[in-house]
Amino acid sequence: YLNGDSSPKGPFVPTKADYQKVYDAVARRLADETDYDDGSYGPVLVRLAWHASGTYDKETGTGGSNGATMRFAPESDHGANAGLKTARDFLEPIKAQFPWITYSDLWTLGGACAIQELGGPSIPWRPGREDRDVAACTPDGRLPDAAKDQRHIRDIFSRMGFDDREMVALIGAHALGRCHTDRSGFDGPWNFSPTVFTNEFFRLLAEEKWVQKKWNGPTQFTDKTTGTLMMLPTDMALVKDKGFKKHVERYAKDSDAFFKEFSDVFVKLLELGVPFKTDDRIVFKTSDSE
Numbered sequence: 001y002l003n004g005d006s007s008p009k010g011p012f013v014p015t016k017a018d019y020q021k022v023y024d025a026v027a028r029r030l031a032d033e034t035d036y037d038d039g040s041y042g043p044v045l046v047r048l049a050w051h052a053s054g055t056y057d058k059e060t061g062t063g064g065s066n067g068a069t070m071r072f073a074p075e076s077d078h079g080a081n082a083g084l085k086t087a088r089d090f091l092e093p094i095k096a097q098f099p100w101i102t103y104s105d106l107w108t109l110g111g112a113c114a115i116q117e118l119g120g121p122s123i124p125w126r127p128g129r130e131d132r133d134v135a136a137c138t139p140d141g142r143l144p145d146a147a148k149d150q151r152h153i154r155d156i157f158s159r160m161g162f163d164d165r166e167m168v169a170l171i172g173a174h175a176l177g178r179c180h181t182d183r184s185g186f187d188g189p190w191n192f193s194p195t196v197f198t199n200e201f202f203r204l205l206a207e208e209k210w211v212q213k214k215w216n217g218p219t220q221f222t223d224k225t226t227g228t229l230m231m232l233p234t235d236m237a238l239v240k241d242k243g244f245k246k247h248v249e250r251y252a253k254d255s256d257a258f259f260k261e262f263s264d265v266f267v268k269l270l271e272l273g274v275p276f277k278t279d280d281r282i283v284f285k286t287s288d289s290e
């Protein structure tokens with residue numbers, strides 16, 4: 001093979017079955033590595049997939065999950081990305097096992113896998129992202145600031161092309177995981193089952209009484225009943241704003257509607273700015289299915 005290719009058939013072209021193998025390897029690693037936070041790396045994988053994607057700007061077509069530029073400083077050092085090295089490192093053994101997958105496909109696949117494995121809706125996913133170099137890093141300030149209000153939420157998410165309903169559906173992902181003082185400065189989980197994907201975020205937001213937490217940290221809110229849960233100022237904005245609140249109340253009552261609408265909008269988030277060559281999405285089999 002005079003051109004140096006390792007195979008007479010040319011470069012390796014992965015099939016759906018190959019991507020399912022990657023999914024299975026991530027799911028296996030999630031099941032094995034439980035000695036972290038609340039028992040799962042799933043939430044921080046969802047945050048990695050979202051921060052890789054949420055830099056998208058529809059006007060310039062820059063940012064988004066294509067490129068995986070968070071591998072490089074300055075993007076890896078942006079304040080909003082604090083703590084995400086944990087998620088990138090978690091996926092390194094998977095990248096070593098499947099060297100043909102790009103980081104940008106792997107990070108988004110990891111987020112889709114985490115949502116499914118933690119009991120969420122299926123997140124149909126398609127490949128096609130290519131890794132780019134440091135020159136493609138986005139400027140700081142494209143990801144949201146949790147200390148701000150509804151105007152900021154609309155500014156940031158309309159720049160990506162989302163409407164009010166989609167913004168609220170997305171933010172339901174805060175059912176997963178927690179805030180860490182050494183990452184964002186905020187502290188605590190949003191609900192009592194931070195490793196299970198549910199509509200609890202909306203139920204608690206709509207039904208609990210939330211009071212400002214008394215501490216030296218940044219302004220955040222705590223539930224009056226137990227004093228152990230948290231809401232960010234941006235989370236509280238969803239019940240202060242009438243246009244947002246009607247969706248909070250709907251999702252609080254109707255888990256099926258939330259799961260369906262969340263899936264659609266998370267698929268859209270992971271695909272922002274990617275020049276796909278296929279319309280064909282893969283619906284991954286979850287590890288507990290036959």
Ligand code: HIF
Pocket residue numbers: 043044046047050083144145146147153170171172173174176177178179180181183184185186232234235
């Ligand atoms: Fe988050 N988010 N997010 N987020 N986020 C944090 C943690 C997670 C915002 C702020 C924060 C989304 C939108 C917004 C997850 C997933 C999503 C933290 C805490 C902050 C401050 C980080 C830390 O200290 O470790 C803001 C301001 C958003 C816009 C309103 C998305 C919709 C909800 C897009 C989304 O999917 C996940 C999961 C976590 C938990 C990470 C963990 O390590 O447990």
